[in-house]
Amino acid sequence: MIEQAITKAITASPVSESRRINFVPNKLPKYFLQFEGLLFDWAGRGIEHYSGGYWDFFELSNGGFYWALNDTENHYSFTSINGYSHPGLSADVIGIIVTLYALCHLAEIAHTKGDEGHADTIIKHYYKLRDFASEHSEAGVIFRAID
Secondary structure (H helix, E strand, O other): OOOOOOOOOOOEEEOOHHHHHHHHHHHOOOOHHHHHHHHHHHHHHHEOOOOOOOEEEEEEOOOOEEEEEOOOOOEEEEEOOOOOEEEEEEHHHHHHHHHHHHHHHHHHHHHHOOOHHHHHHHHHHHHHHHHHHHHOOOHHHHHHHHO
């Protein structure tokens, strides 16, 4: 008998207002404030004309998470640090990209501080989001931006 692995698609669910206050501190103990600053910094580096905004939090069915601008109507020009540029990305796709950037940067910070336990946690969150990104309808764009 041939066994087939059954894999479930990773899904994203919005985090309710009542859970927002503790959501990121529960995911990234000790580093949640740095994460927020890094995410906003990466957004400012990549999103043309970014000047802030309200960000929604999304929890992934695999335990990961990401943030995305609360704007389903507009598309944004984005240039990544590797030079990849795209003139019309959704807030959701940009959110995935800048969350991946922020998590990668944060893992480097934790590692540099010798805080390997937290660095490992951050890296796990990076890969959980990367797994979700690999199933996204715009996976090619996301991976060109982070590669």
